[in-house]
Amino acid sequence: MIGNDLNPARWRRALAQHGRAQIPEFLHPQEAFALYRCLAEQLSWHLAAGGGDRAWVSARGAYPEGDAYQQIAMRAHDRAQRGHQYLHDCYAPDDARNEDESGGLAIDAVPDSFNSAEFLSRIRMLTGDIALSRVGVQAIRLRPGQFLLPETSTAADDGRRYAYMLHLSPVWRAEWGGLLQSIDDQGDIGETFLPRWNALTVFRLPQRRQVTLVAPWAHRPQYGIGGYWLAG
Incomplete structure (x- = not known):
């Protein structure tokens, strides 16, 4: 599933130096496009809102x-x-499987693929973290007015070591918002990532990060698959 051009050593150096990296052309192109078509055309989305100790997801x-x-x-x-708050659309393949909601969609195969021995071996090489043992998966859609405000996850939170987002919008412009940013201890923006097509953005935890508000004039929603790489 991962593209043949992935160079773990290159991105391992970037993660070691900066604690974050964006890896282009992460998936084979045909698989990335199949996932995009699934997210854009086939899913029954849920709305998620919350922050702090509040969490709400719309019913099926x-x-x-x-x-x-x-x-x-x-x-x-x-x-x-x-403070921390989020508003976005989501689809959790594992929840759909448990509720018999899945219908053989491309996204429903991602948890097994991302938790395969081959995939886990590749991300261990990428990060240098041999304790990584599982990957959480959730499809994300961000419509105009939606966002994910700064969140800090510690390495001890449920074994979370890295946060990731696989960007699946074929076209996205900076002026549409929805930019993935790191935030330092002084509240300054450390680095901003455009959600480039078929790129994987990875953050080593703990690290504050946010997705900026998607602008009202954005021509289309932003799509992606995100979650955590976990140990234990």
Whole structure:
């Protein structure tokens, strides 16, 4: 599944030096495009909102529309003034499998692929972390007005060692927002990553990071697959 051109040594140096890296052409092109088509055309999405000790996900088949969506979005925007908050669409393949919701979609095969011996071996070489043993997977869609505000995850949180996002929007422009950023201890932006097509952005934890608000004038949603690389 991983592209043949991945050079673990190159990106291992970047991760060791900066704690983050963006790896282009991560998947074979045909597999990346199949995943994009699945996310853009085939999924029944859930809306997720929360932050701190608050977490809410819409029920299966009950994505809020119209005024109901606007009320949830307004609450999320208001709470974003006070700290960590997120508002985005999601689809968890493992949850769908447990609820018999999956239908043989391309995304439903990703957890098994990302937790295969071959994939785990490649990310251990990439990071130099031989303790990595599992990968969490969630599909993400960011529509205009959606965002993920700064979050800090410690290395001890459920064994999380690295956060990742595989970007699956064929075209994305910086002025549309939805940029993935690292934030240092002084609150300054450390580095900004454009969600380039079929690129994998990786952050070593703990490290504050955010996805900026997707602008109202963005022509299309942003798509990706994200989660954590975990030990134990």
